[in-house]
Amino acid sequence: MKPSDLKGRSLINWKDWSPEEIKYLLELSHSVKKSLRLKDVHQRFLGKTLAMLFEKRSTRTRCAFETAFGEEGGHPVFLSSSDIQLGAKESIEDTARVLGRMFSAIEFRGYKQETVEILARESGVPVYNGLTDKFHPTQALADVMTLEEVFGKVAGRTLCFVGDGRNNVARSLIVISSKLGINCTVICPPELATERDLLDEVAPWAAASGAKITVTGDLSAVAGADAVYTDVWVSMGEEAQRDARVALLTPYRVTEELMAKTGNPDAIFLHCLPAVKGEEVTVPVIEGQRSRVWDQAENRKHTIKAIMLATI
Ligand code: CP
Ligand code: NVA
Numbered sequence: 277m278k279p280s281d282l283k284g285r286s287l288i289n290w291k292d293w294s295p296e297e298i299k300y301l302l303e304l305s306h307s308v309k310k311s312l313r314l315k316d317v318h319q320r321f322l323g324k325t326l327a328m329l330f331e332k333r334s335t336r337t338r339c340a341f342e343t344a345f346g347e348e349g350g351h352p353v354f355l356s357s358s359d360i361q362l363g364a365k366e367s368i369e370d371t372a373r374v375l376g377r378m379f380s381a382i383e384f385r386g387y388k389q390e391t392v393e394i395l396a397r398e399s400g401v402p403v404y405n406g407l408t409d410k411f412h413p414t415q416a417l418a419d420v421m422t423l424e425e426v427f428g429k430v431a432g433r434t435l436c437f438v439g440d441g442r443n444n445v446a447r448s449l450i451v452i453s454s455k456l457g458i459n460c461t462v463i464c465p466p467e468l469a470t471e472r473d474l475l476d477e478v479a480p481w482a483a484a485s486g487a488k489i490t491v492t493g494d495l496s497a498v499a500g501a502d503a504v505y506t507d508v509w510v511s512m513g514e515e516a517q518r519d520a521r522v523a524l525l526t527p528y529r530v531t532e533e534l535m536a537k538t539g540n541p542d543a544i545f546l547h548c549l550p551a552v553k554g555e556e557v558t559v560p561v562i563e564g565q566r567s568r569v570w571d572q573a574e575n576r577k578h579t580i581k582a583i584m585l586a587t588i
Pocket of ligand 2: 407443444445507508510511512548549550
C-alpha cells in the first residue's frame with residue numbers, strides 16, 4: 277500500500293482500519309524503532325504542531341506522543357482539562373474547530389468515546405485516541421508489535437487477556453486481533469464479560485482473518501496461550517467500584533501457576549502498565565523471565581510515531 281493513502285486519517289479505534297493498513301503501520305513501527313536505535317535523525321514533523329488533550333493522567337501515552345513528535349522536529353502542546361475549555365465553557369465541537377485551525381493533528385485521552393469522535397469529525401485534522409473509557413487503540417498496536425518481536429508472524433498465535441473483559445484494553449485487543457488473525461481469549465468473571473455487541477461486530481472480521489475470539493470465565497482456557505495479558509482491575513474513572521472489582525477479580529490474578537497452566541514454556545507475559553503489583557499480577561510474573569512489559573512500554577513510542585508519520 278502507498279503511505280500517502282493514510283494521510284489525513286484519524287485513529288478512533290481499529291474498527292475502520294483494514295488489516296493491510298494495520299500491517300503497514302506495524303512495518304513502519306519496526307522500521308522507526310530500528311532507525312532510532314541507529315541514531316538516525318529525521319525532521320519529518322518540522323513546522324508541524326500536535327495538540328495533546330488529557331482529561332485523565334498518563335505517563336506512557338503522553339511521553340510517547342510528546343517525544344515521538346518532538347524528535348521529528350514537531351512542536352507538541354500539552355493541554356490538560358484544567359487548561360482548556362473542552363466541553364466546560366465551550367462545546368467540544370467549537371474547541372475542535374479552533375484546534376483544527378492551529379494544529380496539524382490532535383491527540384485526546386479522556387472519558388467519553390464520543391468526545392474523540394466529535395474531535396475527529398469537527399477539527400478537519402487527524403485525531404488520535406490516546407485512551408477513552410471504551411478503547412485504547414494505540415496501546416493495542418504496541419502490543420501486537422511486541423508479539424511480532426517475540427514470535428514473528430502473529431496470525432494463528434493466541435493472546436489470552438485475563439481480567440476486566442469490558443475495559444478499554446481488552447476491547448481494543450479484541451478488535452485488532454479480529455483484524456489480524458490473532459486468536460484472542462478473554463478470561464473474566466461473567467459480571468465483567470465483554471459486551472455482546474462488540475463480539476457481534478468483530479465476528480465478520482474474525483471470520484475473514486481466521487481469528488478465534490472467545491470470552492469465558494474458565495481459567496483453564498489459558499491452555500495453549502502464547503501470551504497472557506492483564507490490566508489493572510480498576511480503570512481510571514471507576515475508582516468508586518474498587519471493592520467490588522477486587523472481590524470479582526481476585527481469582528483472576530496472573531500468577532506463576534496460571535502462567536504454567538498455559539502448558540507453553542515460551543508463553544510471554546504482557547501488561548499495558550501502570551501495574552498494581554501483587555493485585556492483577558504477582559511480582560514474580562511481572563519481574564520474571566517471561567515478562568515483556570518494558571519492551572511493550574517502549575513500543576508505545578515507536579508505534580505512535582509510525583501512526584503520526586503515516587497520517588500527518
Ligand atoms: N499504558 C498506558 O496507556 O500508560 P499511561 O496511562 O501511562 O499512558
Ligand atoms: N484500563 C486502564 C488502562 C490504563 C492504561 C485504564 O483505563 O485505567
